[in-house]
Amino acid sequence: MRVNGEPAALIAANDRGVMYGDGLFETIRFERGNAPLWPRHMARLAHGCERLKLPVPDTALLQREALAEIGDREQAVVRITLTRGVGTRGYAQPAAVQATRIVAASPLPRLEPAMYRDGIRLYRCQTRLGDQPQLAGIKHLNRLEQVLARAEWDDPAMAEGLVCDTHGNAISATAANLFAVIDGNVVTPGVERCGVAGVMRAEVLAALPGVAARNLPLAECLAADEVFLSSSVRGILPVRAVGDARFAAPGTVARAMLQHWCELGFSMGQA
Amino acid sequence: MRVNGEPAALIAANDRGVMYGDGLFETIRFERGNAPLWPRHMARLAHGCERLKLPVPDTALLQREALAEIGDREQAVVRITLTRGVGTRGYAQPAAVQATRIVAASPLPRLEPAMYRDGIRLYRCQTRLGDQPQLAGIKHLNRLEQVLARAEWDDPAMAEGLVCDTHGNAISATAANLFAVIDGNVVTPGVERCGVAGVMRAEVLAALPGVAARNLPLAECLAADEVFLSSSVRGILPVRAVGDARFAAPGTVARAMLQHWCELGFSMGQA
Numbered sequence: 220m221r222v223n224g225e226p227a228a229l230i231a232a233n234d235r236g237v238m239y240g241d242g243l244f245e246t247i248r249f250e251r252g253n254a255p256l257w258p259r260h261m262a263r264l265a266h267g268c269e270r271l272k273l274p275v276p277d278t279a280l281l282q283r284e285a286l287a288e289i290g291d292r293e294q295a296v297v298r299i300t301l302t303r304g305v306g307t308r309g310y311a312q313p314a315a316v317q318a319t320r321i322v323a324a325s326p327l328p329r330l331e332p333a334m335y336r337d338g339i340r341l342y343r344c345q346t347r348l349g350d351q352p353q354l355a356g357i358k359h360l361n362r363l364e365q366v367l368a369r370a371e372w373d374d375p376a377m378a379e380g381l382v383c384d385t386h387g388n389a390i391s392a393t394a395a396n397l398f399a400v401i402d403g404n405v406v407t408p409g410v411e412r413c414g415v416a417g418v419m420r421a422e423v424l425a426a427l428p429g430v431a432a433r434n435l436p437l438a439e440c441l442a443a444d445e446v447f448l449s450s451s452v453r454g455i456l457p458v459r460a461v462g463d464a465r466f467a468a469p470g471t472v473a474r475a476m477l478q479h480w481c482e483l484g485f486s487m488g489q490a
Numbered sequence: 491m492r493v494n495g496e497p498a499a500l501i502a503a504n505d506r507g508v509m510y511g512d513g514l515f516e517t518i519r520f521e522r523g524n525a526p527l528w529p530r531h532m533a534r535l536a537h538g539c540e541r542l543k544l545p546v547p548d549t550a551l552l553q554r555e556a557l558a559e560i561g562d563r564e565q566a567v568v569r570i571t572l573t574r575g576v577g578t579r580g581y582a583q584p585a586a587v588q589a590t591r592i593v594a595a596s597p598l599p600r601l602e603p604a605m606y607r608d609g610i611r612l613y614r615c616q617t618r619l620g621d622q623p624q625l626a627g628i629k630h631l632n633r634l635e636q637v638l639a640r641a642e643w644d645d646p647a648m649a650e651g652l653v654c655d656t657h658g659n660a661i662s663a664t665a666a667n668l669f670a671v672i673d674g675n676v677v678t679p680g681v682e683r684c685g686v687a688g689v690m691r692a693e694v695l696a697a698l699p700g701v702a703a704r705n706l707p708l709a710e711c712l713a714a715d716e717v718f719l720s721s722s723v724r725g726i727l728p729v730r731a732v733g734d735a736r737f738a739a740p741g742t743v744a745r746a747m748l749q750h751w752c753e754l755g756f757s758m759g760q761a
Contacts, residue, residue, distance in 0.1 A: 232592045312641055350620050
């Protein structure tokens with residue numbers, strides 16, 4: 220792990236990242252030193268910096284630090300965290316922001332081949348995502364909603380949870396975006412009011428022209444022919460069941476997107 | 491500053507407080523070694539721990555650490571931060587949570603006597619607080635809404651900002667609760683959907699039977715006879731203006747509550 224470029228595992232206890240969750244992060248999968256979605260991660264990070272009025276970091280520097288942290292690992296997940304740095308007490312920002320930059324590499328989480336082959340089951344979370352257009356889309360550090368949703372189940376047979384907004388629309392999984400195929404049309408929930416504009420979601424939208432980003436009422440989602448998740452770490456996860464609702468898994472669209480994921484240079488699970 | 495009981499100024503960069511804002515805090519004013527609102531702070535902290543399923547800390551231990559940090563300072567503000575501690579990557583909670591406890595003392599912020607004597611002006615923030623009943627009321631570490639609202643102005647003539655919810659109700663200041671006196675009735679916005687259930691707000695509610703905690707549409711707030719803020723650090727702040735709207739400052743109720751604040755053992759500003 221490095222903090223502001225130096226090997227370190229600690230940050231100031233009064234960093235605004237700790238005090239207020241005042242910052243952003245990206246979680247980036249690398250394979251053999253390549254991160255196929257890197258430009259999309261950097262674009263989202265820059266957009267988040269603009270939204271939160273944080274200084275935009277030097278992406279070449281971030282890449283050097285990420286590669287140094289990975290070392291000779293074949294596969295890794297790099298988390299880049301940017302905060303508004305150390306501040307005085309109170310919400311007002313320091314006159315001169317000295318951002319804190321944390322770059323850390325972890326092993327790829329265990330990804331069972333069966334997830335891709337047979338699809339996964341989703342837990343139906345009761346936690347709702349609140350509407351907050353000023354923070355929707357960006358990957359900021361205020362993640363208690365996701366923590367609460369993820370804490371609702373510990374059955375390892377459920378690989379993810381389905382989370383709705385307060386209006387009863389399906390929005391996403393706890394850490395992945397959602398796609399549904401309904402009467403041959405591909406739909407993904409809009410992320411203008413809540414949710415995260417996932418990097419792999421953007422990749423799917425670019426690869427599949429004609430996807431509708433719109434409200435997706437839960438009942439409509441559960442009646443879909445096909446449901447799958449997108450994640451920059453786990454790729455495309457076909458969903459075979461949400462509660463009693465069953466889906467073709469992998470369906471035709473998920474299969475094509477899994478193929479696309481592999482063509483980007485990712486492997487389906489561990490290398 | 492101390493971290494988990496030891497003098498320290500650093501915490502793990504992969505603490506869940508930094509990674510997700512996964513924790514709570516209290517900001518407690520001390521005068522001559524006393525914190526008159528201490529029991530209310532501890533009650534809110536315990537309630538927050540219950541809501542977020544965090545282990546409830548030993549309040550006697552927190553008090554010893556707070557006093558040790560204050561030393562011989564006449565007046566101080568102690569911030570206690572509790573996080574879910576270091577975790578592995580991902581929203582799922584570690585099997586055994588080892589909470590992180592940060593206790594830090596700061597000087598009392600500069601409080602001008604004129605604020606109490608003549609009232610303050612509020613900036614009208616455009617940032618809206620999103621509805622999230624699962625997090626409303628508690629003082630959690632996800633404070634980007636407050637950071638965004640506070641960043642809207644830097645005119646030092648504005649001591650605070652007025653923040654609304656997404657329905658157009660006045661909710662609070664960026665770091666204080668709100669009271670309005672309307673036709674002789676005292677009203678404070680409910681904090682079941684958004685906002686923080688302030689400790690000094692609870693003290694005012696206990697001291698003034700009959701206060702209505704309800705929706706307070708902005709227009710109704712701006713037409714009030716009297717408006718004041720409550721804060722556990724700054725006490726009672728009479729409001730004399732929000733934009734073009736003018737109020738009696740201090741009005742009768744604010745004057746009584748300022749009196750109550752002093753009777754609790756606080757001074758009106760610096761000792």
